[in-house]
Amino acid sequence: MKESEVTDDFESDFANLARLAASGSVEDVRLYLAKLVRKYRTIRPAFSAKLDQSLKSSQTRSSGPSVMRRGPAPADSQPLLPQDQDTRQSLVRVFDDRESLAAPILPEALSKQIDDIVREHQQRAKLEAHGIRPTRSAILVGPPGVGKTLSARYVAARIDKPLWVLDLTTVMSSLLGKTANNLRLVFESAKQGQAVLLLDEVDSIAKRRSDDSDVGELKRLVTAILQEVDNWPDSGLLLAATNHPELIDPALWRRFDAILQFDVSDRDAVALAIRRFLGRDAEQFDPWIGVMASSLMGQSLSDVERSILTMRRNALIHQAEPLRLAVDLALRHAGTMDKVARRDLAISLAREGAMSHNQISELTGVARDTLRKYAGPSPLKGRGHKKD
Ligand SMILES: Nc1ncnc2c1ncn2[C@@H]1O[C@H](COP(=O)(O)OP(=O)(O)O)[C@@H](O)[C@H]1O
Ligand SMILES: [Mg+2]
Structure with a gap:
């Protein structure tokens, strides 16, 4: 690892640690420390040992389950889930259906569209060798209960990733000022955690626009989403779902590579x-x-x-x-x-x-x-x- 990379890493680790500390969760801080101890053990042994000491001294004071005794499990294998900094509630719902999930029941044309997206991601290397990007984003449109979320779970499972669902209605109901921050946090974590991200009820942003006092904040929020969508990596898959496509900002709508139309079944x-x-x-x-x-x-x-x-x-x-x-x-x-x-x-x-x-x-x-x-x-x- 180059020295400059280590410095970059230090910065982002420090920022993450600060965020967790500020949120007040001792358990999260300790999980993260344990992760850092392992990470720096070879490249910065003395530093790692110091972190280990603080970790151990914090442990004796805690009555909760021990991070050390739990072994390498969560911190190593799973990314930390993004949380609202004030309420400490998780901002996403996680579905991991990689073990098994039956295919949703859908009309043939839609099934094929979904299957193609899956294959593009399974064979990304092949596409990239020809300079072609896989479908990077898709918006799922249709009334409630027709299998949008289920299909997103299915796609994620087929490309061997967990699905993170960010329900924008819930995020929007909290203070708008922090919504953009939360949004960025979710995108960042999803990218790092290699998860398929589903922006559920993405139209709820538009619905809030009726309230005049919110207009400035909402514009910033839409801008934040647009930027995140633009910066979404080719290797990832970004999904959005809505039952009110007409409310979606045209600039956002244009950015989706594919439109998947769901309807009630025959x-x-x-x-x-x-x-x-x-x-x-x-x-x-x-x-x-x-x-x-x-x-x-x-x-x-x-x-x-x-x-x-x-x-x-x-x-x-x-x-x-x-x-x-x-x-x-x-x-x-x-x-x-x-x-x-x-x-x-x-x-x-x-x-x-x-x-x-x-x-x-x-x-x-x-x-x-x-x-x-x-x-x-x-x-x-x-x-x-x-x-x-
Ligand atoms: N096309 C479908 N095929 C199989 N089951 C479905 C389908 N649509 C809905 N369901 C059932 O209804 C549940 C809720 O559907 P969901 O995917 O959450 O709908 P939506 O996201 O479109 O509102 C699913 O978990 C599943 O049990
Ligand atoms: Mg749904």
């Missing part, structure tokens, strides 16, 4: 998702998956997941019949369904032969003629009385 995708969310109960509900898909169509997969999990709980707690539960679930959503979806649901119920056309018609408001037309004659005269 019926087939909902059916696939239901099967996945049913897990080990899939078999017992199998005949009713189509009916449930018809009724849940148009909802986000996040809402679909909630409905299915509620139903599975009920199946266990109340020992209820799968048919009963599936029909209940379907009908609970019949009111909010549009005409076409309601007709689909009614026809599916009729085809399953679960109820008489009369009952189906009463529950869904779909005419018996329509049912007969698409599903043949009613198989039942009344509930549970099958015709021969």
